[in-house]
Amino acid sequence: MWDGYLQLAGNEIVNTARAVTYARAAGLPVKCDPCDAVAQAMGDDPYWALDDGTAPWYDLAVPASRGFYGVMGLDVSGFNSSTITRTPTALIGDGSALGPARRNHREVAWTVALITAGEAEESYAMEWLSTALLGSQCEGRTCNGDEMCVFSACPGTTPLAAGDRRVLGDHEIRHLYDVGVVSGPGITDRQWVGGGEFLWTTVTFTLAAAKPWIYHDPLASNVDWVSLGSGQLVSNTDPDQVYQQCLEPKPCAADPLCPPPVMPPKPPAPTSPCYPTGLGTFRRSRIQVSPLDESSWLESVPVLEVRTGGAAMRRLLVRFWANPQNNPCGSYQDPCNACADINVSYLPAGSTLRVDGRVQRSVVECPQFPIGVATSTPTIYGPKGGLFTWPTFPCPTGLCIEVWSRSDTTAADATARVLLVPRADAG
Template identity: 30%
Template sequence: MLRGSLACGAGACGGDDLEFMTCCPTVPAGPGECCPGPCTSQTCGAGVFRTLRDVALLAEPTVQQRITGCACCPGELRQIQFQLVAGRPHALRPAVTVAEGVHWPPPTPDDECVQWSTDPGCLDEAGECAAQQPQPCPLDPNCPPPVLPTLPLPDNPCLCEPFTRRQVCVEIPENAAPIWADLVPLLEIYSGSGILRNIRFRFYPNPFGAPYEDLDPCSWCSEINISYLPSGARLTMDSTRRTIYVQCPGRADTPAEQIVSGPQGRPLDWPVLECGIPYLACISADSDTIAADASVTLRTIVREA
């Protein structure tokens, strides 16, 4: 049992998933009090199961006590002690599906017509959002702060802004997580019958449940960019393990961190949704590359400290 389900070798020694119960559920006195029909540990204790990631054995089992002569249990019983360690510190609730197999809307005439701007002062979206940020108070002009050197940051040169995007948004409800815990997404993208380029996820805090058109376009709190997916591929981003991989038909699962980045091609900052408020998740991609059968699935997982 303590060996887990993962065979050692090829990087599989990082630990396994451990499912446990936070308390011993109360078994009802009679049928129907917990759920229709006979009650089981799964149906009566559905709310108390948690999962720990990357769990491994820290100290081998040792026998603490031997019990013999039990009338109901012939033979010898042994009380055993052992220690486990979890590589990920959070206890995870079961995943909740927010949206499954959602397709992008069909193209509109606006997707075919690009309006060009010849204004030399025109800013892109990132520049407009930066210009809206409040400026700091002016300090002593005779004693300016020291100028720090600009540090180089890695970026994704394959990421570019397409002429037109198509977008679909899904709501993450307020009761998806308690206020004292946080929420992380599990994303799945299927490219369908064509390649998919310049995919972008944005998460917007939406405490008043406003539609996307009424939200400040600069108010997103997390952004994920995926530069490319081949035809028939499925990308999975697991925020609980912080792993990204692509599945292609007839091929082995492939790590895909190199095609995923944060805002403006910068390193990815894994999204964490907090404060127990509703969010709006909006997924867009290059309109010219979205196949009719391309789809997105979003699940959320509550993390408890």
């Protein structure tokens, strides 16, 4: 992973290109290749000098900020190894039981240089860095950490193919979630450079990602919103009625003349108290993902986003099928063969639902009058209103995705999209 850029909770922390440009403009001849494409990749104006006012630490009320020229990345570690662990348990006889594999959190150690005009400026730089590394500082009711963005290489290293909808840097950018500082920042070295006019301060700090996966940007082929209000009208049907006909495999080694003893009943699994049955009229919209757009080796997770528009929405169902032959999704799909279901009983008018497989959390955002946005956590159900499990797609099978909702509670301006996000365990 590249050490030239770090963003945490939307705040730029490390930007070697900015630091080198500002230091050179101030008279320090820093000798390195800062990767000039960073500004374009992040949507910034070209970097010129500190007094352009675009530096995240620049503060007109603090004179010392004018002598802080930036944070330059020197080294980063923690990306190039998997977090998978497994503890075999010795058997009474020979050998061991491998046990399940699990992933620990990921720790990422940074070594950076603060370039300043003196000790007062260095003190301010440390104040700013220690505050910025706190991220969002547990805004709201929980402390889940923040999103961290880095690059696998200098943006633009990977050439864009003909017809590629992505822009400069999209191939190289990586995202980690639920990230927070666990140690530092701490000064490890200080040197006066440039004839004694500049202070070069080496600082280390460590961030931990509670979600250990390293995520790419979503697949570029399915980022568009799909209209739900103009979806196909399907009358007198039930999208789940075929579930009643699903065949369950039966053990073939059981002796019909000597049946096994009856096992005690299992406790019933909780189901949605509002899960409806029977016929109705629905709006059905389809999304297709080609297996050619998916990575051959990286697994993917879905991110569902729904905007309800002008009416409250009821009985939202999003269903996934594997489609390795990339057949048209207009043909009949058997619910018994579905990979995963997302069931939501109710969404208020004007709200936005996000079911995010990257962080495995769901949220509904509702605008408040006269200003503000209220957030709440919806209850998500799985097939037939049962338990929901977060789906992952480990192979490039292609997907057919259907979005169902009751026609009488689907606004004309309701929209939805399903993003597929590739992820890796090392980078």
